[in-house]
Amino acid sequence: MGFTSLADIAERAREKxxxxxxxxxxxxxxxxxVEPEESWKKMxxxxxxxxxxxxxxxxxxxxxxxxxxxxxxRMEAYVEAGKGLCGPFFGRVIAKALKMGESNACxxxxxxxxxxxSCGVLPAVLLTYEExxxxxxxxxxxxxxxxxxxGGVIAVRSSISGAKGGCQAEIGASSAMAAGALTYLGGGDTxxxxxxxxxxxxxxxxxxxxxxxxxxxxxxxxxxxxxxxxALSASDMALAGIRSVIPPDEVIDAMRNVGDVMSxxxxxxxxxxxxxxxxxxxxxxxxxxx
Amino acid sequence: MGxxxxxxxxxxxxxxxxxxxxxxxxxxxGLLLGEPVKEARIDLYGSFLATGKGHGTDRxxxxxxxxxxxxxxxxxxxxxxxxxAGVKITFGQADLRDVNPNTARIRMxxxxxxxMEVTGSSLGGGRIRICQVDGIEAHxxxxxxxxxxxxxxIPGSVTEVTSLLKEKxxxxxxxxxxxxxxxxxxxxxxxxxxxxPEEIREQLRRLPEVQKVTYLSxxxxx
Numbered sequence: 001m002g003f004t005s006l007a008d009i010a011e012r013a014r015e016k017x018x019x020x021x022x023x024x025x026x027x028x029x030x031x032x033x034v035e036p037e038e039s040w041k042k043m044x045x046x047x048x049x050x051x052x053x054x055x056x057x058x059x060x061x062x063x064x065x066x067x068x069x070x071x072x073x074r075m076e077a078y079v080e081a082g083k084g085l086c087g088p089f090f091g092r093v094i095a096k097a098l099k100m101g102e103s104n105a106c107x108x109x110x111x112x113x114x115x116x117x118s119c120g121v122l123p124a125v126l127l128t129y130e131e132x133x134x135x136x137x138x139x140x141x142x143x144x145x146x147x148x149x150x151g152g153v154i155a156v157r158s159s160i161s162g163a164k165g166g167c168q169a170e171i172g173a174s175s176a177m178a179a180g181a182l183t184y185l186g187g188g189d190t191x192x193x194x195x196x197x198x199x200x201x202x203x204x205x206x207x208x209x210x211x212x213x214x215x216x217x218x219x220x221x222x223x224x225x226x227x228x229x230x231a232l233s234a235s236d237m238a239l240a241g242i243r244s245v246i247p248p249d250e251v252i253d254a255m256r257n258v259g260d261v262m263s264x265x266x267x268x269x270x271x272x273x274x275x276x277x278x279x280x281x282x283x284x285x286x287x288x289x290x
Numbered sequence: 291m292g293x294x295x296x297x298x299x300x301x302x303x304x305x306x307x308x309x310x311x312x313x314x315x316x317x318x319x320g321l322l323l324g325e326p327v328k329e330a331r332i333d334l335y336g337s338f339l340a341t342g343k344g345h346g347t348d349r350x351x352x353x354x355x356x357x358x359x360x361x362x363x364x365x366x367x368x369x370x371x372x373x374x375a376g377v378k379i380t381f382g383q384a385d386l387r388d389v390n391p392n393t394a395r396i397r398m399x400x401x402x403x404x405x406m407e408v409t410g411s412s413l414g415g416g417r418i419r420i421c422q423v424d425g426i427e428a429h430x431x432x433x434x435x436x437x438x439x440x441x442x443x444i445p446g447s448v449t450e451v452t453s454l455l456k457e458k459x460x461x462x463x464x465x466x467x468x469x470x471x472x473x474x475x476x477x478x479x480x481x482x483x484x485x486x487p488e489e490i491r492e493q494l495r496r497l498p499e500v501q502k503v504t505y506l507s508x509x510x511x512x
Contacts, residue, residue, distance in 0.1 A: 001291050028293040049300045065346040104303030107346050107366040114296045116306045151296035214341035215306040
């Protein structure tokens with residue numbers, strides 16, 4: 001990825017009169033030394049793998065600790081019974097995010113986006129959008145390039161690793177990616193795309209990485225839900241014409257600075273936050289004995 | 291970092307460093323052995339040891355040794371698959387110094403009786419680094435065809451090796467040299483842009499100062 005700022009991608013898009021996704025696709029072709037068709041085909045494979053992972057969800061599986069599994073089915077049944085407070089679209093996004101997070105915890109095949117722990121956010125919004133709004137697969141793939149461009153800049157300017165930047169770097173990044181993708185699908189221009197990503201990242205800033213017993217289970221699975229629904233609200237705000245006062249690249253820098261001062265106990269060490277609670281510690285000790 | 295480092299890889303969960311990276315360490319170790327594994331002893335270190343069970347690190351390493359890649363759905367069942375194939379695997383703890391916290395040491399015996407020891411670390415995002423081969427320091431990613439040459443430290447050995455590669459137009463991407471003492475045991479690690487033909491490897495083996503040539507081929511079925 002040749003871009004170190006979202007402003008650079010926007011500038012290139014303006015110069016070449018390209019759409020945001022097209023700039024990211026061309027950049028990948030340069031970086032990977034491939035033809036556009038090849039890159040496109042690979043993105044198609046990624047989306048197909050996300051779809052397969054969603055359909056292959058098995059609510060009867062349990063994770064290594066035995067504490068994760070089945071919540072995707074529970075949420076789905078509730079939503080499909082018409083009970084959801086937030087309406088079917090929102091409810092389905094929640095169910096899909098849970099399912100993917102649980103599949104990952106249960107050693108099923110997923111697509112890291114950008115990480116395995118945050119693999120539920122992007123597919124939850126994209127698969128639901130495709131089912132509900134029928135934009136066609138091409139539009140979804142273009143949205144995935146938008147997401148990849150945003151994630152790439154976050155990775156270069158800040159981090160997408162929980163050990164380095166806390167959960168804000170994983171779920172925060174995936175949420176910003178998903179927000180940008182949705183805004184593109186909703187007809188937003190480059191400015192709206194970038195501001196939706198900025199708002200998504202802002203609203204998860206400071207989120208710590210505190211996995212119980214060090215496993216990608218508690219609270220990681222449910223954090224995929226906040227990443228996905230946060231993307232929906234950030235995207236809706238951007239499409240309504242709301243802008244982030246702090247420019248998108250400055251938001252990413254702020255996220256990095258927050259990660260830098262975050263205690264190591266809160267960066268994937270399994271010591272602070274929820275991992276450090278009496279119950280979290282008890283789970284850890286129980287697993288050690290096995 | 292490319293587009294498909296952000297969206298991707300397709301992998302079996304739950305962790306890119308503890309699961310996908312572990313599969314790759316096993317996979318590269320198996321390729322370095324150069325024949326199917328009959329028996330392996332896997333020693334875990336650091337966070338691989340502490341949280342490896344919950345992340346399926348043990349099953350992932352075995353899956354890699356059985357030639358599975360990080361997106362293979364059979365990874366969770368690798369113990370059973372190994373047993374059915376008659377591959378004997380044992381686990382232990384390693385006490386290693388100066389290595390990354392996510393590290394495994396694998397001692398293998400192949401079907402023809404050949405032995406090899408490989409130590410590898412998972413660096414995050416599914417990327418790995420092999421850090422020792424047969425007890426000798428060597429640092430490579432396993433993403434390029436790699437030659438590991440063990441030789442006696444005498445003047446001109448590097449030239450001999452590089453000119454053989456030049457003859458077949460194999461370009462060297464990175465090169466590292468290690469030795470224990472002047473004139474003692476030395477190691478060359480060469481990551482190449484092209485596959486190194488067997489013919490060259492044979493010529494290398496015949497050089498008087500060369501004791502052993504290990505080759506990592508990325509060609510399927512090589």
